[in-house]
Amino acid sequence: MVPRVWKRASIAALPLLLFIGSALAQTDPLPSWNDGAAKKAIVDFVQATTTQGSAGFVPPEERIATFDQDGTLWVEHPMYSQAMYCLDRVPALVKAKPELAKVEPFKTVMSGNREAIAKLPLKDLEKILAATLSGMTVDQFRAEARKWLDEARDPRWKRPYTELTYLPMQELMKYLRANGYRTYIVTGGGQDFVRAYSEATYGIPPEQVVGTAGATKYGYGKDGKPFLTKEPKLLLNDNDAGKPEGIYFMIGRRPYAAFGNSTGDRQMLEYTKAGDGMRLAMLLLHDDAKREYAYGPAKGLPNTQVGAFTQALYDEASKDGWIVISMKDDWKKIFAFEP
Amino acid sequence: MVPRVWKRASIAALPLLLFIGSALAQTDPLPSWNDGAAKKAIVDFVQATTTQGSAGFVPPEERIATFDQDGTLWVEHPMYSQAMYCLDRVPALVKAKPELAKVEPFKTVMSGNREAIAKLPLKDLEKILAATLSGMTVDQFRAEARKWLDEARDPRWKRPYTELTYLPMQELMKYLRANGYRTYIVTGGGQDFVRAYSEATYGIPPEQVVGTAGATKYGYGKDGKPFLTKEPKLLLNDNDAGKPEGIYFMIGRRPYAAFGNSTGDRQMLEYTKAGDGMRLAMLLLHDDAKREYAYGPAKGLPNTQVGAFTQALYDEASKDGWIVISMKDDWKKIFAFEP
Numbered sequence: 035m036v037p038r039v040w041k042r043a044s045i046a047a048l049p050l051l052l053f054i055g056s057a058l059a060q061t062d063p064l065p066s067w068n069d070g071a072a073k074k075a076i077v078d079f080v081q082a083t084t085t086q087g088s089a090g091f092v093p094p095e096e097r098i099a100t101f102d103q104d105g106t107l108w109v110e111h112p113m114y115s116q117a118m119y120c121l122d123r124v125p126a127l128v129k130a131k132p133e134l135a136k137v138e139p140f141k142t143v144m145s146g147n148r149e150a151i152a153k154l155p156l157k158d159l160e161k162i163l164a165a166t167l168s169g170m171t172v173d174q175f176r177a178e179a180r181k182w183l184d185e186a187r188d189p190r191w192k193r194p195y196t197e198l199t200y201l202p203m204q205e206l207m208k209y210l211r212a213n214g215y216r217t218y219i220v221t222g223g224g225q226d227f228v229r230a231y232s233e234a235t236y237g238i239p240p241e242q243v244v245g246t247a248g249a250t251k252y253g254y255g256k257d258g259k260p261f262l263t264k265e266p267k268l269l270l271n272d273n274d275a276g277k278p279e280g281i282y283f284m285i286g287r288r289p290y291a292a293f294g295n296s297t298g299d300r301q302m303l304e305y306t307k308a309g310d311g312m313r314l315a316m317l318l319l320h321d322d323a324k325r326e327y328a329y330g331p332a333k334g335l336p337n338t339q340v341g342a343f344t345q346a347l348y349d350e351a352s353k354d355g356w357i358v359i360s361m362k363d364d365w366k367k368i369f370a371f372e373p
Numbered sequence: 374m375v376p377r378v379w380k381r382a383s384i385a386a387l388p389l390l391l392f393i394g395s396a397l398a399q400t401d402p403l404p405s406w407n408d409g410a411a412k413k414a415i416v417d418f419v420q421a422t423t424t425q426g427s428a429g430f431v432p433p434e435e436r437i438a439t440f441d442q443d444g445t446l447w448v449e450h451p452m453y454s455q456a457m458y459c460l461d462r463v464p465a466l467v468k469a470k471p472e473l474a475k476v477e478p479f480k481t482v483m484s485g486n487r488e489a490i491a492k493l494p495l496k497d498l499e500k501i502l503a504a505t506l507s508g509m510t511v512d513q514f515r516a517e518a519r520k521w522l523d524e525a526r527d528p529r530w531k532r533p534y535t536e537l538t539y540l541p542m543q544e545l546m547k548y549l550r551a552n553g554y555r556t557y558i559v560t561g562g563g564q565d566f567v568r569a570y571s572e573a574t575y576g577i578p579p580e581q582v583v584g585t586a587g588a589t590k591y592g593y594g595k596d597g598k599p600f601l602t603k604e605p606k607l608l609l610n611d612n613d614a615g616k617p618e619g620i621y622f623m624i625g626r627r628p629y630a631a632f633g634n635s636t637g638d639r640q641m642l643e644y645t646k647a648g649d650g651m652r653l654a655m656l657l658l659h660d661d662a663k664r665e666y667a668y669g670p671a672k673g674l675p676n677t678q679v680g681a682f683t684q685a686l687y688d689e690a691s692k693d694g695w696i697v698i699s700m701k702d703d704w705k706k707i708f709a710f711e712p
Contacts, residue, residue: 275590
C-alpha cells in the first residue's frame with residue numbers, strides 16, 4: 035500500500051514528470067525524420083565532427099554546410115518559383131516597353147496559352163529571365179520580389195511558395211547550426227531572388243546565399259545619391275561545376291556537408307566528399323507522388339526541365355558514398371502545415 | 374592616526390585596487406589612438422548604433438564594416454606586397470616555361486634591373502599578375518603564397534609584411550567586432566592572396582574577404598579527385614565602383630561603416646554613407662613621413678601607382694562628412710612592434 039503522503043507527492047510531481055518526459059522527447063533534433071540510414075548518417079556526422087578529441091573533429095570556423103535550394107529545400111515542381119516570378123513580371127514589362135508585345139517570346143507569354151508557354155525553348159526562357167531580372171535598381175528588384183512572394187500561390191497547395199519548404203530540411207539546418215555549422219544556400223537560382231526571402235524563410239542571411247548572379251552597375255541619381263542597377267550580364271552561373279567554383283569564390287572553404295537533389299549538384303557533392311576527414315554528401319530523391327512528387331529514377335514523373343536526378347547520378351552516389359534520402363521512407367512529415 | 378587593523382586591510386586591498394585601476398585603464402578600446410575627432414567619431418558611432426533604443430540603433434545582423442587593405446590596414450609603399458609576390462614568382466615561372474625568358478616583360482623582371490622594373494607600364498604588370506596568379510590549383514597557390522609570406526621581408530623594416538599592419542586599425546576592428554560588427558576586407562588586391570593570411574593576420578576569415586578575383590575551373594586529377602584551377606579570367610575587379618558592386622554581390626547588405634585611403638575606395642565610402650541612419654566613412658591620410666610615409670595631399674611622397682589620395686577625394690570627404698584620419702596626429706603608435 036502506498037502511504038498517503040507519497041501519493042500526494044506523486045500527484046504534485048506529475049507536471050514535473052510530464053515536463054521531463056516531453057523534454058526527453060524533444061531531444062530528438064530531427065523529429066520529422068524516420069529512423070533509418072539517412073537520419074543515422076546525419077547524427078553520426080554531427081557527433082563525429084563536433085566532439086572534441088574525435089578523429090573526425092572539425093574546428094568551428096571550418097564548419098560549413100551547403101544546400102541546394104530548388105528541389106532540396108523546397109518544391110520545384112511543376113516549375114521553379116523564380117521562373118513563375120519572371121513569367122508573372124512580363125505584363126508589367128510589356129506595359130513599360132509596349133514594343134515587346136509583338137516580339138517573341140513575350141508575345142507567347144502575353145497570350146496566356148499555358149501549353150505554348152511550357153514549350154518555350156531554353157533560349158527564350160533566358161530572354162525572359164534577362165528582361166525581368168535586370169534594368170531596375172537592386173532595391174526596386176527586392177521590393178518587387180518580396181511583393182510577389184507575399185501574393186503568389188502555388189497551384190497545388192494554394193499557399194505562398196515560402197511555405198513549401200521541407201520541414202525535415204529546416205530541422206536539419208537548425209540542427210547543424212546548433213552544432214556550430216554555418217548553413218549556406220548554393221543555388222542555381224538567382225542569388226538576389228533567394229536573398230529576398232532566405233533570412234525569413236530559412237534563417238539564412240543574404241551573405242550566406244551563393245546563387246546565379248548578374249553584374250550590377252554603380253551610378254548616381256539626380257539627387258547625387260549612388261545606387262546599383264541590375265545588368266543583363268552573367269557573373270556566376272551557379273550550376274554544375276559552377277557550384278564548387280562559386281563556393282570557392284564566395285566562401286573560400288570546402289564544405290564538410292552538402293545537400294542536393296539533381297545533376298546540377300553533382301560537382302558540389304563530389305567536391306565536398308573529396309575533402310579530408312569525415313564529409314557528408316546527401317541527395318534527396320523525390321519518390322513520393324502522393325505527398326509531393328515523384329521524378330527522376332523514381333519514374334513517377336518526368337525529370338524537371340533543368341537539374342535532373344538521373345540513374346547515372348544515383349550510381350555515382352552509391353560509388354562515392356553519398357547518402358540518398360527517400361522522401362517517402364525517410365520523412366515522417368514533409369511540410370510544416372501538414373496536420 | 375590610522376588604526377593598525379585598517380592599515381593591514383589597506384595593504385591587503387592594494388592588489389585589488391591596482392587590478393581595478395588597471396581594468397579601468399583597459400576600458401579604452403582604442404589605446405593607440407590619440408583623443409581627437411577621429412577617435413570620437415568612432416566611439417560615438419559604435420555607441421549610437423549598438424545602444425538599444427538609440428535613434429541610430431542597428432540590429433546585429435545588419436552590422437557590417439568594410440575595410441580596404443593596402444594603405445588602410447597595412448603599408449602599401451613602396452609597392453603593394455602582392456606585386457612584390459608576383460615579381461618574386463617570375464623566376465620559378467621562367468624555370469617552368471623557359472621560353473618566357475626572352476619575352477617582355479619577363480625579360481626585364483629577370484634582369485633584376487630595379488629601375489627598369491619600376492618603369493614597366495600597367496599592361497606589362499597585368500601580364501605578370503595573370504601569369505603568376507593563374508595556372509595552378511587553388512591549393513598550390515595558397516601554399517606558395519603562404520611560403521612567400523613567411524619568408525619575404527619588407528625592405529625598410531626588414532619584417533614580414535604581415536607584421537606591417539597598423540595597430541590602431543587592428544584595435545578598431547576588434548572594437549567593432551566586440552560590438553557585434555562583422556568586419557570584412559574589401560580590397561583591390563587579389564582575393565585569394567589576402568585570404569591566405571587574413572584570418573591569422575586580422576582575425577578575418579576567408580568568407581569575409583572580398584577582393585579582385587579570377588575565375589576558377591573545376592576538373593579531375595588522374596586519381597579521379599576533383600580540384601579547382603586558377604584561370605587567367607577576371608571575375609571581379611574590386612576597385613572603384615567594383616567595391617560597392619563586389620559588396621552587393623558577396624555580402625548583399627550595405628555597410629554601416631567603411632574605411633579606405635584612396636580614390637579606389639571612393640565609391641565604397643559614398644555607397645556606405647548614402648544609407649539610412651548613422652553611417653561612418655573614414656579615410657586614412659598618410660601624412661607621417663617619419664614613422665611611415667607621407668603621400669597624397671600630404672605631398673611628402675608622390676601618389677602610389679594605383680589608388681591615390683587626391684585633393685578631389687579630400688574635398689569630397691569634407692563635403693560628404695567623411696572623417697579623415699591623420700596618421701601623424703591621430704595615432705600614438707603605428708605598429709605593434711614599436712617600442
